[in-house]
Amino acid sequence: MWKTTFRRIIMLIPQLIGVTLLIFILAEFMPGDAFSGRFVEDPTIGSEREEELRELHGLNDPWHIRYTRWVGDMLSGDFGLSLVHRRPVLEMVAERIGNTLLLSIVSIVIIYSFALPLGIIAGKNWDKPSEKIISFYNFVQMSIPTVVFAIVLQWFFGIILGILPLRGSIDVRVVNGTFFEIWGSRLQHVILPALSISLLSGVSVIRFLSNEINEQRHLDYTVTARAKGLSMDKVYRNHIFRNSMLPIAATSGSLIAGLFSGVLIIENIFTFQGMGQLFFTSVSQRDWPIVNFLVVFYSILTMAGFLISDIMLTIFDPRIRIK
Amino acid sequence: MKIERIPNFWDLSWAEIKKDKFAFVSFFMLIAVLIFSFVIPMFIDEGYTTRIILGQLNQSPQQFGRLGTDEGGRDMINMLFLGARNTFTIAFAVTILSLFIGYTIGLFSSYYGSYYDFIAVRVADFFIMVPTLMVIVVLITLSPNYGMWQFIVIMTSFIWTGGLLSIRPRVLQESAKDYVQASKTLGTPNYKIIFKKIFPNILSYMMVGTIISLAGNIGLETALTVIGFGLPIGTPSLGQLISRAMNPVVLANRLWQWVPAAFLVFLMTICIYGVGQAVSRAANPKQRR
Numbered sequence: 001m002w003k004t005t006f007r008r009i010i011m012l013i014p015q016l017i018g019v020t021l022l023i024f025i026l027a028e029f030m031p032g033d034a035f036s037g038r039f040v041e042d043p044t045i046g047s048e049r050e051e052e053l054r055e056l057h058g059l060n061d062p063w064h065i066r067y068t069r070w071v072g073d074m075l076s077g078d079f080g081l082s083l084v085h086r087r088p089v090l091e092m093v094a095e096r097i098g099n100t101l102l103l104s105i106v107s108i109v110i111i112y113s114f115a116l117p118l119g120i121i122a123g124k125n126w127d128k129p130s131e132k133i134i135s136f137y138n139f140v141q142m143s144i145p146t147v148v149f150a151i152v153l154q155w156f157f158g159i160i161l162g163i164l165p166l167r168g169s170i171d172v173r174v175v176n177g178t179f180f181e182i183w184g185s186r187l188q189h190v191i192l193p194a195l196s197i198s199l200l201s202g203v204s205v206i207r208f209l210s211n212e213i214n215e216q217r218h219l220d221y222t223v224t225a226r227a228k229g230l231s232m233d234k235v236y237r238n239h240i241f242r243n244s245m246l247p248i249a250a251t252s253g254s255l256i257a258g259l260f261s262g263v264l265i266i267e268n269i270f271t272f273q274g275m276g277q278l279f280f281t282s283v284s285q286r287d288w289p290i291v292n293f294l295v296v297f298y299s300i301l302t303m304a305g306f307l308i309s310d311i312m313l314t315i316f317d318p319r320i321r322i323k
Numbered sequence: 324m325k326i327e328r329i330p331n332f333w334d335l336s337w338a339e340i341k342k343d344k345f346a347f348v349s350f351f352m353l354i355a356v357l358i359f360s361f362v363i364p365m366f367i368d369e370g371y372t373t374r375i376i377l378g379q380l381n382q383s384p385q386q387f388g389r390l391g392t393d394e395g396g397r398d399m400i401n402m403l404f405l406g407a408r409n410t411f412t413i414a415f416a417v418t419i420l421s422l423f424i425g426y427t428i429g430l431f432s433s434y435y436g437s438y439y440d441f442i443a444v445r446v447a448d449f450f451i452m453v454p455t456l457m458v459i460v461v462l463i464t465l466s467p468n469y470g471m472w473q474f475i476v477i478m479t480s481f482i483w484t485g486g487l488l489s490i491r492p493r494v495l496q497e498s499a500k501d502y503v504q505a506s507k508t509l510g511t512p513n514y515k516i517i518f519k520k521i522f523p524n525i526l527s528y529m530m531v532g533t534i535i536s537l538a539g540n541i542g543l544e545t546a547l548t549v550i551g552f553g554l555p556i557g558t559p560s561l562g563q564l565i566s567r568a569m570n571p572v573v574l575a576n577r578l579w580q581w582v583p584a585a586f587l588v589f590l591m592t593i594c595i596y597g598v599g600q601a602v603s604r605a606a607n608p609k610q611r612r
Contacts (some may be wrong), residue, residue, distance in 0.1 A: 030466050140593070142596060144592070147546045151569075184467075261455070265456070265549075
């Protein structure tokens with residue numbers, strides 16, 4: 001197992017190089033660098049001095065030297081300064097990462113806590129009314145685009161019922177409050193964005209699981225288990241669920257990876273102070289160091305998601321080994 | 324003896340659509356909405372509609388008639404038709420372009436196998452790992468004189484790999500079958516095998532993929548425009564009409580400014596999926612109940 005894991009990690013290296021190269025090429029087209037506009041307030045520093053500084057810091061070097069230096073800086077933990085805020089990129093991201101993590105974790109918990117039971121019920125009662133209802137719900141849910149769903153949720157819970165906050169990630173009035181006040185407000189703010197992400201992502205889980213259970217019910221091993229006198233409940237518990245969970249485990253990585261891009265859009269709609277919101281504000285302010293860092297960061301997260309689902313597959317299903 | 328024609332994929336799809344009431348209604352609704360949103364804008368003066376008219380800001384349907392006006396005094400119903408036309412144009416263009424590229428590369432690379440296949444899969448894998456949405460947004464901000472066609476090209480260049488990966492297993496399966504081997508032995512040129520033999524056999528899967536990705540692309544345009552990185556300002560689109568709801572005042576009090584567009588997007592997606600389900604039953608006999 002360690003061998004396959006190690007091999008998978010080695011296989012990720014060319015992909016990482018590809019992603020960083022892509023971002024580097026994009027960065028070439030981004031206007032401005034660390035010195036442009038920095039000395040506007042000081043008239044004694046002319047454009048000659050600016051050019052001199054560029055030469056001194058190696059901004060005029062050929063591209064491969066600058067690329068390796070950029071990657072080397074990132075590997076040693078230096079991600080540069082934000083062009084707009086003049087603060088380390090890492091510090092600005094660190095402020096936001098907690099909120100995004102909270103949103104992602106709550107979403108994942110909601111996805112699996114409603115999608116797994118629904119999928120199992122639908123799979124067990126194939127062609128019965130309960131399955132028809134769940135399929136219908138699934139179909140409608142699948143047809144609602146993310147933004148429309150988020151906005152309808154905002155309108156219903158935030159305005160018609162008026163019980164949940166429309167936007168933001170914490171109430172400004174409780175920032176200096178007690179522990180319970182802060183966390184109460186944070187959870188209140190996280191519910192709507194988490195709901196809009198998780199209800200939509202849950203659709204594929206319900207579908208997959210119910211189809212899988214329905215298929216497994218008619219396989220030979222189920223018939224054998226029944227023939228030797230096992231009750232249907234036990235067959236479900238000991239055989240069918242175990243096998244049907246495999247594809248769920250396998251797709252969990254890509255589900256979580258897909259979740260990240262969903263989080264990007266949802267955070268922006270709810271102005272939830274997470275990394276996605278930081279990304280979009282940075283893009284509109286042309287704050288490229290933050291943008292570059294976040295793109296690299298998200299690619300690594302996506303790769304990690306796929307890696308984890310591969311590893312999980314090898315744990316659950318010993319037949320699969322990557323050669 | 325009279326030889327009956329074997330029903331092809333189109334006959335089967337039509338039979339499935341007719342059998343499923345929901346798909347049947349969806350099919351005609353879809354065609355109606357498409358005709359309306361491409362024909363009616365021809366009779367709308369686009370320059371006049373998108374202009375700000377100060378005398379009639381934010382009038383409700385009761386005050387103004389029809390669907391009311393927006394914060395610039397523009398007639399909402401005309402904006403809705405123009406927006407629908409632009410959104411659907413983009414969705415169709417992106418779907419057809421990206422799937423044409425993805426399917427063509429997928430057909431050839433998977434048929435020839437060995438290192439063609441290897442390279443194609445590596446490239447597709449790479450695009451999966453890239454945070455597509457982020458790179459699309461960066462490209463949109465960087466591209467000079469940005470407009471509808473730039474938007475289509477940028478979206479296409481990042482989602483074409485979906486088509487490739489979706490048909491690859493089918494093409495591999497089909498290429499390994501005996502009849503393909505027999506054709507090869509008889510000396511049939513490869514391009515003929517691909518277009519005359521493999522392509523018709525996987526056409527049904529391609530159609531299902533096309534329908535599903537059309538719905539996805541309508542959603543993607545809406546999402547990108549709502550967060551402010553879609554079409555340039557001044558080009559009405561459904562996403563832009565929905566994005567008005569980001570303003571809490573509009574969300575709460577001026578329902579007529581965002582509900583019609585949101586509903587139209589929902590209606591289109593649900594109809595597309597309704598037809599898609601029937602077509603996928605025609606393509607895959609296992610799904611028929």
